[in-house]
Amino acid sequence: MTRTALTAVVLASLAAWAGAQGSTSAADKLRLHRANRALLTDLVGSGVRLAAADQPVTRAEACQQTARAVGLEVRRAAEANDEDRVAELGGHFEVLVRDGLVPALTDADGVVPADSPEGVRLRAVRAGAAADLDATAAALPAADAALRAKLAELRERLK
Amino acid sequence: MTCQSVQARILALPDPRQLPDAFRAHVAACPDCTAYWKQAARLEALVAALPVPPAPAGKKTTFLEDLAAEALVFPKVTTTPSRGWNLPRPSVKALAGLAAALLVGVGVWSATKTVKPVAVVKPPAPRDALLEKVVQRNVALAKARTPNDRLDVLAGLAEELASESRGLALVAGADDMRLVAEWFRTASDGVVEQAGRVPPNALTPDQRRALLARLTDRLAEAGRAAEQAATDSPPHAQPALRSIADTARDGQTKLRALAAQQGA
Amino acid sequence: MSLEPDPPADAEEEYWLRDALAGDRTASARLVERYWDRLYRWLCHLTRDRHAAEDLTQETFLKALAALPTFRPGSNFRAWLFRIGHNNFVNLKRATRRTRHPLPDDLTAAGTGLAELAVEDREALAVVAEAVAELPPDFRSALLLRVEEGLSFREVAKVLGTTEETARWRVFKARQKLMKVLAPELLPPGAAAGE
Numbered sequence: 001m002t003r004t005a006l007t008a009v010v011l012a013s014l015a016a017w018a019g020a021q022g023s024t025s026a027a028d029k030l031r032l033h034r035a036n037r038a039l040l041t042d043l044v045g046s047g048v049r050l051a052a053a054d055q056p057v058t059r060a061e062a063c064q065q066t067a068r069a070v071g072l073e074v075r076r077a078a079e080a081n082d083e084d085r086v087a088e089l090g091g092h093f094e095v096l097v098r099d100g101l102v103p104a105l106t107d108a109d110g111v112v113p114a115d116s117p118e119g120v121r122l123r124a125v126r127a128g129a130a131a132d133l134d135a136t137a138a139a140l141p142a143a144d145a146a147l148r149a150k151l152a153e154l155r156e157r158l159k
Numbered sequence: 160m161t162c163q164s165v166q167a168r169i170l171a172l173p174d175p176r177q178l179p180d181a182f183r184a185h186v187a188a189c190p191d192c193t194a195y196w197k198q199a200a201r202l203e204a205l206v207a208a209l210p211v212p213p214a215p216a217g218k219k220t221t222f223l224e225d226l227a228a229e230a231l232v233f234p235k236v237t238t239t240p241s242r243g244w245n246l247p248r249p250s251v252k253a254l255a256g257l258a259a260a261l262l263v264g265v266g267v268w269s270a271t272k273t274v275k276p277v278a279v280v281k282p283p284a285p286r287d288a289l290l291e292k293v294v295q296r297n298v299a300l301a302k303a304r305t306p307n308d309r310l311d312v313l314a315g316l317a318e319e320l321a322s323e324s325r326g327l328a329l330v331a332g333a334d335d336m337r338l339v340a341e342w343f344r345t346a347s348d349g350v351v352e353q354a355g356r357v358p359p360n361a362l363t364p365d366q367r368r369a370l371l372a373r374l375t376d377r378l379a380e381a382g383r384a385a386e387q388a389a390t391d392s393p394p395h396a397q398p399a400l401r402s403i404a405d406t407a408r409d410g411q412t413k414l415r416a417l418a419a420q421q422g423a
Numbered sequence: 424m425s426l427e428p429d430p431p432a433d434a435e436e437e438y439w440l441r442d443a444l445a446g447d448r449t450a451s452a453r454l455v456e457r458y459w460d461r462l463y464r465w466l467c468h469l470t471r472d473r474h475a476a477e478d479l480t481q482e483t484f485l486k487a488l489a490a491l492p493t494f495r496p497g498s499n500f501r502a503w504l505f506r507i508g509h510n511n512f513v514n515l516k517r518a519t520r521r522t523r524h525p526l527p528d529d530l531t532a533a534g535t536g537l538a539e540l541a542v543e544d545r546e547a548l549a550v551v552a553e554a555v556a557e558l559p560p561d562f563r564s565a566l567l568l569r570v571e572e573g574l575s576f577r578e579v580a581k582v583l584g585t586t587e588e589t590a591r592w593r594v595f596k597a598r599q600k601l602m603k604v605l606a607p608e609l610l611p612p613g614a615a616a617g618e
Binding site: 167170174195197203210212214218219226231 | 452459463547552571594595602
């Protein structure tokens, strides 16, 4: 191993430890708050909509809108070549789809007749969610293979 | 356990015919779930017994005869490692060689006199803790099945936003603080509105009373903390913190009125 | 993290594998005898074509025996074999335009003759068979591996080249779809609808 590579290994280990120990600086806190202003406004609103959604299809629709908002931000971050932001928001997008949207669709599938008006709405939700997943996965940088693979698996669950 | 969740979990079992103890009590007491379980069990049995047409050409017999006579023609096999299988295990010799190489490498490194530029490794990027919490609240709201649960989660969202306002007060500008106050109002108004829309038969009077009392207390606490923070914060942050305190007080008033109206 | 442990290795099968690797054709024949019919049955459900299923079964065993030196002793042979079968099925799907064939009249029930079953059971089986055939292939393959072959979700995942969570989800979705479509058919024989 070269001296450079070994030094890099040592520095990386120290950095990881330091990151785990310390909290966000005030400047970073403010920067992140400003960067996420619009997204947080959307998510607070979607939280209230979700709280009001007591029917399966309405809940699925609200989940899809929430995930869509985050997916859009992921794509914007990818266009801006902001890898850190893509990684952070991509993780949130995955969680919202995996733990919120997919279970909501599954629940709705179990109770909504396919040929009813609600069934039509549900199919639209599913199609919209699939389009969002495809667009978000396509926007990810090549290095983000792990997240792309997770989104592909989630995409399959929407079929 | 709701019927919907029990029925979904029955379908997710390795074998729906074998009901775990955790479900038995509910299924035994619920005619709908009993019927559902019986149907799921019957489906499982029927799938296990699906008919299959006989193989048309007797290739198995031919295959075995050819195998015995060494007459099979095998395809070329290109070995590609698949996940979890057939990965080559390093031999002890290889591991020893690797260890020796590392030791040599360290020795060479320490003996090196040339100073080369050090590769700067980026530390992990800071993440927005509030964003993470708000995402988790959205997931929890998506999963919540009862008005009780939804309201508790929404009230928690309001509390987190109020807490964020106190954390930002020392570093953020007036506009930033104003926005957080608006978020708190959205969440708090959402709590009050949803509390008023809980169906009459969803909760017993005691449950309704407890829910409204709990929500009132939570808003009260958020308002108190905001009021206190306002007295300790820079002038530009005070209007937003007082706005949060006013919103919380307003919410409490409406919830108390709701409680009185519903006899809770 | 797997929620189900791997099943204990079959000692007899391990001897057959070891001997087959050493060139013992009798041991290879035993492996073929053990798994041919089961593999054929599963591939028949996937392809809905008994000719294609038989061809795929033969192709799978040819590839498996040729690739036996790459099989890691102690790991799950059945899952490995079915994985090869699944890959062959996927390749076939890609290469050809599949024509759906209706199930032929000369059905034989797995393990028993249809004639021995009560009329209601025969009718229910026919309806279920048709509904299973309508499932998306991914759901169908996972469901049958779990229910007909008795593979754990972990083993199903290995065969299909996916995660245990996805395998479990596919089986769940398959059952959910079938329950929705077949509910009236699934009442026990003799029970009237609505009781």
